[in-house]
Amino acid sequence: MPGRVRDPLILNPTLQIAAVVETSRRGVGRRQLELTDARAVAFLLTTLACGGRRPRLDPALRRRLRDAGVLIRRRQLPRDVLLDARLRADSPLSPGFRLHRGPDLLPALARRARTIEPFLPAAEILWMPRPGSGIMLPYTLTPGLARTIRRRRASAEDPRRRGEWAARVRGWRAELRSRGFAVLRGVFDAVFAGALRTYYRRLEAEGYLLGGDRRRRGAPLLYGEPLLDFLGAQLARIVGAVTGDRAPSHSSFVRVYDPGAVLASHRDRPVCRWTVDLVVGGEPAPERRTAWPLWMQGRRGAESVRLALGEGVLYRGDRVAHWRRPQPRGRTTTVASLHYGRAATR
Numbered sequence: 001m002p003g004r005v006r007d008p009l010i011l012n013p014t015l016q017i018a019a020v021v022e023t024s025r026r027g028v029g030r031r032q033l034e035l036t037d038a039r040a041v042a043f044l045l046t047t048l049a050c051g052g053r054r055p056r057l058d059p060a061l062r063r064r065l066r067d068a069g070v071l072i073r074r075r076q077l078p079r080d081v082l083l084d085a086r087l088r089a090d091s092p093l094s095p096g097f098r099l100h101r102g103p104d105l106l107p108a109l110a111r112r113a114r115t116i117e118p119f120l121p122a123a124e125i126l127w128m129p130r131p132g133s134g135i136m137l138p139y140t141l142t143p144g145l146a147r148t149i150r151r152r153r154a155s156a157e158d159p160r161r162r163g164e165w166a167a168r169v170r171g172w173r174a175e176l177r178s179r180g181f182a183v184l185r186g187v188f189d190a191v192f193a194g195a196l197r198t199y200y201r202r203l204e205a206e207g208y209l210l211g212g213d214r215r216r217r218g219a220p221l222l223y224g225e226p227l228l229d230f231l232g233a234q235l236a237r238i239v240g241a242v243t244g245d246r247a248p249s250h251s252s253f254v255r256v257y258d259p260g261a262v263l264a265s266h267r268d269r270p271v272c273r274w275t276v277d278l279v280v281g282g283e284p285a286p287e288r289r290t291a292w293p294l295w296m297q298g299r300r301g302a303e304s305v306r307l308a309l310g311e312g313v314l315y316r317g318d319r320v321a322h323w324r325r326p327q328p329r330g331r332t333t334t335v336a337s338l339h340y341g342r343a344a345t346r
Contacts, residue, residue, distance in 0.1 A: 132165020
């Protein structure tokens with residue numbers, strides 16, 4: 001029997017290797033770029049590999065890698081940004097509070113609000129449920145307050161609070177039916193809302209935000225930010241209570257709108273069945289009376305909604321057209337957009 005002709009596998013000579021990298025620099029922002037130069041790719045692979053000898057870089061390639069942010073000075077490294085919603089010793093405690101050491105989430109929350117990286121400090125964290133909604137929010141403590149809290153027992157929730165929350169949900173449902181959207185006020189307290197503003201202001205200052213598209217005049221944005229993913233999972237229970245849909249949180253992004261920024265009239269993709277636009281920052285701190293309005297084409301026609309810090313609006317993003325006119329001079333607004341996917345109705 002004649003022997004078989006061997007045809008061994010070889011590396012395809014037409015193979016080309018490229019690397020998609022993401023970098024962040026303090027004061028510049030997070031960028032994504034594709035490296036196609038074989039020398040640059042070899043430099044990355046051998047540098048990241050344990051003990052690999054770096055290939056030599058000619059001055060032109062070295063300059064390109066510096067401009068792209070692949071090679072930076074140590075002073076350009078962004079620092080970690082952590083949430084610091086700090087409670088004072090005289091702050092009231094909600095019934096059902098829990099103490100748990102950060103940066104980990106409470107075990108019950110970690111199962112349904114998965115985050116890719118920590119946003120809490122490695123310290124004692126006080127988790128308190130918001131009255132009525134029951135969403136758990138994390139607070140840092142002043143020295144000695146943790147010891148005081150350990151000596152206190154968590155009391156039962158006042159039934160009147162549950163009644164107040166039920167009335168609020170009924171009001172949001174009625175607003176959603178009559179206007180096509182519901183304005184969510186009082187979801188967070190002033191301490192937590194203020195901490196959100198500080199947190200996202202520091203994220204921008206440290207360079208963790210991507211450069212935005214030109215239609216929005218360079219407004220930075222960031223997808224899948226861990227604190228926002230956590231809040232999206234927590235707010236899903238409010239979305240479900242108001243809409244009657246079991247619509248889980250599936251995507252989020254935060255955007256900083258600069259003076260003169262606009263948002264063209266549009267509807268969201270069909271997968272974004274429900275949208276919550278939440279104001280999480282701005283300069284100066286957004287107040288309801290002077291806030292940059294979001295326009296909605298609701299059931300009563302075009303209406304404007306003004307949101308203070310920590311307030312949001314819930315609507316069918318795939319059905320309700322929404323837009324923003326140019327933002328006035330001297331103002332910025334940081335908006336978190338939370339999207340909730342299609343699900344069966346209860």
